[in-house]
Amino acid sequence: MADRGGTPEVDWPARPDMSLALNRMGTFDWDLDSGQMHLDDTALEVLDLRPDEFTGTAAGLGSRIAPGEEARLDARVSQALKDGRSHYGAYFRSFRRDGSPGWTHIQGHILRDPQGRPYRIIGIVRDAAHDPVEPGAGGEQAEGRRRMTGVVERTTAILAHARTVNDVTDILKDPEALGHLGAVSVMLGIVDGGRIHLVAEGQLGSYVPEIEYTRIDAQFPMSEAVRNMQPVFLGAREEFQLRYPNLWPYIEPLSVRSGVYLPLIAQGRPIGALGLLYTREGDFTAEERNLLMALGSGIAQSLQRAMLFEQEHDLAEGLQRAMLPRRIPEVPGARIAVRYRAARMGRDIGGDWYDVIPLGEGRVGVMIGDVEGHDTDAAAVMGQLRIALRAYVSEGHSPGTAMSRASAFLRELETERFATCTYAEIDLGTGILHMVRAGHLDPVVRRGDGSCHRIQVAGGLPLGLPPRDQSGPGSGYPVTRLELHPGDTLLLCTDGLTERPDGRPESGMQALMEAVRSGPADVEELADLLCDLVGDAGGGDDMALLLLRRRGTPLPRGGGPLRQRLAPGDPDAPTLARHLIRAAVAAWGAWDQADEIELAADELMTNALVHTEGGGHVSMRLTGEGRIRIEVEDESSALPHRREAGDWAVSGRGLMLVDRLADSWGVEPRGGGKCVWCEFAVRGTAV
Structure with missing residues (x-):
């Protein structure tokens, strides 16, 4: 060369x-x-x-x-x-x-x-x-166009799935999103009255601790963007120092050389602002400005949708809670805990409910139910149905009759809705529980030893559907009888507690059973645990939960209840009942009172057989207060009353004897019939 x-x-x-x-x-x-x-x-x-x-x-x-x-x-x-x-x-x-x-x-x-x-x-x-x-201009500009266009498309696609303000802020705080934006800091502010609330700040190696709340008329770029509804572009560090001296102390120690603040405008009014800070220096091109404004428009629409969603969800949840009982009464002999949790997905309101009804004499009714649908109509129907069922129960109707009447009530509303429900009536003195179910989940019982069982309860159709058998008011809802021992816990819930995203309710029920089995004995703590079990993994349905734990210690030997059928025309039924009553009285340590207790019970049984056509039932139990209680139920709605009998009259002295012999007596309506009862304080020592 x-x-x-x-x-x-x-x-x-x-x-x-x-x-x-x-x-x-x-x-x-x-x-x-x-x-x-x-x-x-x-x-x-x-x-x-x-x-x-x-x-x-x-x-x-x-x-x-x-x-x-x-x-x-x-x-x-x-x-x-x-x-x-x-x-x-x-x-x-x-x-x-x-x-x-x-x-x-x-x-x-x-x-x-x-x-x-x-x-x-x-x-x-x-x-x-x-x-x-x-x-490098051609390649750099092409690269910038591709990057910024991709940012707008990607961000818009992701934000389409955002349902809450937190969803929007999480997307903007994502480090990957910052990388695509080319920014080292992203800030989101929401207009709150006359101020801007900074709700999100994401960064990669840079942090700008602006005041959490700033006035819209303050000398800050975000405030100016909201005030004028125009973007603020800053192409050099000197612009931060000259135009916004209040912000400059936070910018000076950083490597920030430029920034943009975009107003978020929805339906012609500013709802917030987006701030982006860059390490690049130089003014923004017309194409970059257009793309950033398009990005701001997409974020504004998503943010407004999220804010409206949260407002409607809060309103719906408030309406739902207003339909539920404002307080749960204290019930002697039981600890009760209730929970309601709104759906985590969707803005719709639900129709789940619970209720607790004190019935007097140591008895309490508890119910839980779910009206079909997730809208305000479902909530309105729920409120009406809950009150109607509560009224039927409070009037003294039996569980089966109350459920049947509630079903007829729902049909008469002509809402084309149905509802599932479980109602349980519990005598806390004896633990006897009468339960009726209308298309609802079977209840769960946790025994005092920690074992956990699903109770198979005979069920009827969901409320609001035409009954299969029109022959009787309560024929469509059979009653299941079981005993709740001291220390046992009854759990009633709606299917929102067992639903899972995979659509397999059996897996949710298994998880529920395991949590109940291994959970704390205290019903409040157990209720919190079960709600946490669902968390955000539920299937999008709302959830209601009711827990009842029977207090007390085991009754004395022989303290279980006695119940005998009184059939019309059966001369042996009263005789057998008298023998059983005398034996129970002796077992309960009241042998010296056996004659007067037997006589009072005989008078009540005779009244039921003589003055009614359908016979009845006689039951006797030892209450937790150490009193012997006798109840005679019949199907007549005519209430007895005490009257004075003449010297030669052959009737009219029954209730007079009961009044003289018993410590207390009374009459309670029971649906289509009544219950006449009397109580004796045990003077002896129980064995």
Whole structure:
């Protein structure tokens, strides 16, 4: 190669290494498995790196790449590897040793093994300072357009699924979203009266602790954007200092060089503002401004939708709670806990309810139910149905009759809705529980020893459906009788407690049973545990829960209840009942009172057989207060009353004897009939 006037002679044709060197194009070889990277001499010269400064890895290039560009280059390489491409290229801003800026272009060829796994990249590094027009402008602008357009599309798609304000803020705080936006800090403020509430701030290596609440008329860029409903663009650090001196102390220690504050406008009014801070310097192009404003518009629509959703959900939940009992009464002999949780998905209100009804004489009624549907109509129907069923129970109707009448009431409302329900009536003195079920979940009982069982309760149709059998008012809802021992806990719930996203309620029921079995004995703590069990994993339905734990200690030997049928025309029924009563009285330590107790019971049984046509039932039990209680139920609604009998009258002295013999007596309506009762205080010692 000869020398021509000081210019070195180049062989013809020029060798590839000479062609690359003269055009300031170096080569690199990157082993993806080991992370090692080789740069030839020209590549080191393009990047203004000495051989001893280069660490032999991709990270060793960081000192020559402008802030913010490294993450973009990594994203470009990762996307090419993920997409299965064989080539990629990108422009990036670089800095020489003296700090002067430059433009560099990188291009790589990806090698893959037979399975398609990338293992090596071979490429070139080129000085782009002499590219036509502006160094790297075409590639950089194309890259910027692709990035920003992708940001708008991706953010809009993600925000389409946001239902709450928290969903919106979580998306904006996502570090990946920050990377796509090219920003080091993202701030979201919501208009709250005359102030702006900063509700989200996401960052990558930068943090701007603005005041949580700022007035709209304050000298802050976010306030100005809301006040004027126009974006605020800041292309240099000096603009922060000159225009917003109150904000400058927070910006000065950071590497922030530019920023934009976008008003979030929905239906012609500002609802908030979005702030983005960058390490890049320079004004925003017209295309960038249009894309950012499009981004702000999409965020504004999502934010307004989320705010309306939360307002409607709060209103619906408040209406639902207003339909539920305002307080649960204290019931002697039991601990009761209730919970209601609104649906975690959707704005709709539910129709779940619970209720507790003190019935006097140590008895209490508990119910739980669920009206079909998730809207305000379901809540309104629920409120009416709950009150109607409560009224039927309070009037003294039997559980089966009350449920049948509630079903007829729902049909008369003509709402085309049905409801499921479980009602249980419990005598806390004896533990006897009468339960009726209308298409609802079976209850669960946890025994005092910790064992847990689902109770198979005879069921009828859901409320509001035409009965199969029209022959009687209570024929469609059979009553199941069982005993709740001291320390036992009854659990009633709606299916929102057992539903799971996988659509398998049996898995939810198994989890429920295990939680009840291993959970605390205290009903309040157990209720909290069961609500936490559902958490946000439920199937989107609301949930109601009622727990009742019977207090007390086991009754004395023989303290269980006695119940005998009194059939009309059966002369042996009263005789058998008298024998059973005398035996129970002796077992309960009241032998010296046996004659008067037997006589009072005989008078009540005789009245039921003589003055009614359907016979009845006689029952006797020892209450927790140490009193013997006798009850005679019949199907007549005519109430007895005490009357004075003449000297030669053959009737009329029954209730007079009961009044004289018993410590107390009374009459209670029971649905289509009544119950006449009397009580004796045991004077002896129970054994």
